[in-house]
Structures are given as C-alpha cells and as structure tokens.
Amino acid sequence: MATLLIAEHNGQELAPATLSALTAAQQLGSDITILVAGNDAQAAADHAAQCEGVSRVLLAQGDSLAHDLAENLSELIVSHASGFSHIMAPSSSVSKDTMPRVAALLDVGQLSDIIEVVNDSQFKRPIYAGNAIATVTSSDATKIITVRAAAFDKAAASGGSATVESIDAPADAGVSSWVSDELTKSERPELTAAERIVSGGRGVGSSENFALLEALADKLGAAVGASRAAVDSGFVPNDMQVGQTGKIVAPDLYMAFGISGAIQHLAGMKDSKVIVAVNKDEEAPIFQVADYGLVGDLFDVLPELTEKL
Amino acid sequence: MKILVGVKRVIDYNVKVRVKADNSDVDLSNTKMAINPFCEIAVEEAIRLKEAGIASEVIAVSVGTSACQEQLRTALALGADRAILVESDAAVEPLNVAKAFAKVMEQEQADLVILGKQSIDSDNNQVGQMLAALTKRPQGTFASKVDVEGQSVAVTREIDGGLRTVKLALPAIVTTDLRLNEPRFAKLPDIMKAKRKPLDTTSFADLGVKAKQHIQLDKVEAPAARQGGVKVASVDELIQKLKDEAKVI
C-alpha cells in the first residue's frame, strides 16, 4: 500500500483540506508521498515535509504548472503514478478538474468525494445530493480518489521530517493556455476552512444588503456563504455558493438567513455542528435541519444580533 | 462546426430519493425522470451557438436504456438536430460513458463537446475530463462563459477562488456550470416536430468499446438524520442558546 497525495496549496503552505485528505491517506497505510506542483512552491513543499506521517515529498516547479492547467498537471501525476496503489487529492476545483483526467489516462475509475475509508478498496461516498450514502468497492490496481475534506479531521502539520525531492515539470501540452483570473478578494476566512459561516439567500434581496451579513460575520470571525439563488441573482460571486454543486462545508456554526433549505443547499451544509436558521416563513424546510430556528424578518434580526453579540 | 452534447436521464431535481429497504440501491420506481440540469444548460449553449451561426449541427447523445429516448426527444424539441442513443442496460460508469463519447466524437468529427459538469444522481463530476484525456484534447470545465473564436474557444471557469479564463484549441471539451445560461422551455410545436427528427441507436459493441466494471456498488444507506431542533422566540434567546447550550459563541 503506497499513497500519492496531490497537495492543494497556495505556494506558501498546504491548504487545510490537504491535511484532511492526509488523514484519509493515513487510514490506508503509512507509506505516503505528497506531490506539490506549481511554479513557485518550495515553501509549500517544506510545509508538506513537516506533516505527520509523510515519508516523501515530490516538488515539481515550472511554467507549465503555473495555472493548474489539467492537461499539464495530469501528465505530471501520471508520469509518477507507478508504484502507488492510491492517488488521492482533497476535493477542490483543481482536483475535480484534474483527477478524472488522471484516471482515464491510467484506464481506471475514480471515486469522487469519499467521506469514509472502509478498507483499502472499499469507501463510502454520498450520492443524490447526500440523500443516500453509497458503499463502493474499486477493483482497479490504482485507485483514484478525491476526498471530501469536511468529513475528515485535519492531520497534524508538524512532527514529520520527510525529504523534499525535486522532479521535472512536464512540457506544456500545447493545447490550452491561461488567459486571466478574476479572483474574489476577502479578508474573511476561506469558506471551506472557516469554523463559523454566516450565509445568505434570495431573502437578503440585494448585493448591498449582504453588508448586514458581513457585519455579523466580522463580529463572529466568520466566513460569508450564499445559496445558489443569491449567486444567480448577482448578490455575491460564484465562489460563495454552498451546496451540492458548490462548496461543501461543515463548520461549528452555520447561520442561514433568508435561505429556504432546498435539498441542493442542504447537501452542502447539513453536516455542520450547529445550524441556525432565520426565515420569515415558518414552513421553510431549512427549519427541519436547524438546531435553532427563529421565525422572523432577517432585516430586523441581523442588526439586533450583530449589536448584541 | 459540429457540436455534441451529453444528455443524461436522471431523477428530477425536485424529487427527494428514498433508499430501498434491502439497501441495494435507491428506489427509482415511479419517480419523475428528467434531463440532468447541467445537460439542459449544455443543450442550451449548443443551440445558442447554432443560432449565432457558429455551429452547423447539434447532436444530442445519451448512454443508457431505451428510456433515455424521452430525454433525447426533449433535446430535439429544444433545438438539437439529431440524436444518438448508445443503448446499454446496466448503469454505466463514467469511464465507459467517456469511451463511448470518444468514439462518437471521432465518428462525427465533432469540434466541440459540451457536457454537464456533474450528474445530479451519481455526483461524479468525471465524464468530461475523462473524455478530454481519452481524446488527448483540452478541457474547459465548470464553464460560466464560452466564446468560440476561430479555431479556439475561450472558456471562463468557476473555480474555488472566483473565475479563471482559459483558451483551448479546438476540438475541445467543455463542461457547464450553473451560470452559463438559463435554458429555454420546449414549445409545443417544437415537441411535435422533434418526433420526426432522426434518433439513431447504437451500442458499445457497435462502437467497438469494451465496457468494463471498475467500481462496484455494495450498499446504499440513508444518511444519518439530523435531530430536529427547537424554535427560539427572540434574538436574546438565540444568543443565550448559542452561548450556554451549544457553546459555539
């Protein structure tokens, strides 16, 4: 049993989701190699080397890896795949883009978004927006897996002393190129890593009104999330969408304001430890999963809550 | 330019599934079925490219049982020119679906394939990327904007931190995200006309694809249910509960 874990990182350090995926890897066995790819990622590789239970770190740096182009990143992973029984990555927009490409190049299937390791070939994963949990067995020699970070505790980012080995970046595949990024800038915690989340839906009404949620979030040190309806209406950017087809979160506290609680939204937050819902419709389905429900107008509740905290 | 679009038959997104009593799978008997919502967005995008004079033909492709003809007819009513059903009894794994698409793409000499980013039943998010790998072509996944410019396509992608635009040489594979467009509804006269549009049936054997099982479904269970909570009457009560009972603030 040997696992290659593909790191999610920002060049400086591993993303918290990588540490959750490391826990999943540790449940499979102790032979763990982390692959760090990017154009300037030495610091992230050094961070990976300090993580508990990591035996080796491979660092690939080069222009072809600068913008996570799946065409290049998948070639890199495939060229180092031999000898590994499992190739894993935390679920993210990069791994969702890249890992199925790796699987197809190796002619194997992929297990997306596992939430439990049963044994080295059997895993659990949610299907139908989390309304059912499937237990599946892979018969492939190399198992390609993405890990739902919210389902695993984070491994310790210290205590390890692996060596960092540099490997070559792949040649550019020559069929795709990066043009531009339009990234959301925020001082608040990142959604998938936040311990508290304040989320708004269609009921919030406008982009300006989201300031009410932001004020509460700042009081709580929380991240701000949203329903699809709030994103589609242009209140907030796409990367704030929580749900089946957005981000999956499981913070200690999730507060939903003006969100009805469609199954697609619940799929992304119902594993939160404590859920609070504020909605003026007492029949709203969100109340069925909320630990504390408050029937009321969010425009009254939010300012009062922010002031009293 | 020829465009292939993926059309998967899935449970209607409004329906909440139930797990079968013997835990063998979910119970889909008598449930409303529909086109996977992300595939509807794919069909819409292809039709818009045809209306803009960029695409010459739009071909809808589904892999599955003969029941998928229903969803292919809907795609034809929405404006696809013809349809291909790759008939298969068993639930088809993403890699096998991708292999079938790769063959159809080659046979049809398609320049662009637009698929959904994710099936809302299996929640896999794999087929488009696998198809791109098998055909050694570039991919633009989770697209919120698609601009065909001569021999390439610019795709704006929804990523974890915001948006990213990439440029892909054609032929290319694009998978749709929710914000790409708002699909139209089929009009009655178009539904009538769709009955006369060509719908060809083929199979894995005809395409020369050996479908192989990689992943076996052992068991399906209902998720752990959340305990029902309480309603609080005021902001003060809420704060008190969060502090003293839940201890999260």
Ligand SMILES: Cc1cc2nc3c(=O)[nH]c(=O)nc-3n(C[C@H](O)[C@H](O)[C@H](O)COP(=O)(O)OP(=O)(O)OC[C@H]3O[C@@H](n4cnc5c(N)ncnc54)[C@H](O)[C@@H]3O)c2cc1C
């Ligand atoms: C393929 C697909 C994928 C999807 N993926 C996702 C996903 O990932 N995430 C997601 O969130 N959705 C997703 N959806 C959409 C989902 O089905 C719902 O449409 C969406 O979650 C609804 O958002 P909402 O609750 O904000 O809006 P609504 O359902 O319109 O609810 C608004 C709520 O606000 C309340 N309200 C209004 N005004 C006030 C006020 N002043 N004070 C208090 N309460 C108020 C109303 O009572 C209502 O309950 C998806 C749908 C499809 C088809």
Ligand SMILES: Nc1ncnc2c1ncn2[C@@H]1O[C@H](COP(=O)(O)O)[C@@H](O)[C@H]1O
């Ligand atoms: N059986 C199928 N028939 C047609 N298209 C499919 C099928 N399975 C998957 N696809 C396409 O691939 C996309 C992603 O599916 P998946 O990888 O299963 O989440 C879907 O939105 C469809 O466009």
